[in-house]
Amino acid sequence: MLDLACGDGELLAHLSAEAIGIDVSFDEVRHLGRTAQARAQALPFADHAFDTITCHLAFMLFEDLPQVVAELERVLASHGEFLAVLGGGPVAEAPDARDPRDAFHHFLEILGRLPRHAPRFGDPRARSEAGWRALMPGWTITPFERWQLDLGGTFEEVWEFLGSSYEVDPDRAEAIRAELHARCGDRPTCNAVVFLARAIAP
């Protein structure tokens, strides 16, 4: 099993002891065993080396997705499985139907990333079933599962999640934090969407 873009190994720690991880960032992988620094676009593995490849909150960020998919197809066994968790942002609600204490919408608004939190990073095909079908001809794509996560809590807990999930200009971080606190108070709600996506290699 391979964990693609394993970051600091949070998911890897829950996988089989035989699973290995790669990440482009040496800072992320240098403290971990069973990992290597590598790019998803050029995997340093033999053909058909893996039965399963996981990818948690990173597939939406990759450049040159067709090349990543070509590498997945090369290193996966025939009928091997690619499982990805894709970030879906805040719960998609019309602005007038939003929970006024939902810190996710306010945070993106303060960052200037609403409406519909544009501009988004990466290739938009990574985020939809139709996009996966276009990117992965010959693969079997199972319907995406939509999960809604309740990440509400203390202001500190919510800030920790939002501030570490999005790039925040360090010079503006204090002002953004204060504005968010003024809008949402000490116990904000914070609802996020993720998709569980699954594709079986040809």
Ligand SMILES: C[S@@+](CC[C@H](N)C(=O)[O-])C[C@H]1O[C@@H](n2cnc3c(N)ncnc32)[C@H](O)[C@@H]1O
């Ligand atoms: C949002 S983090 C997710 C990390 C980890 N999977 C997790 O859930 O904690 C995205 C990761 O993708 C990695 N990454 C970005 N582009 C990459 C690429 N082309 N090849 C490999 N890793 C990449 C980054 O270094 C970062 O660790």
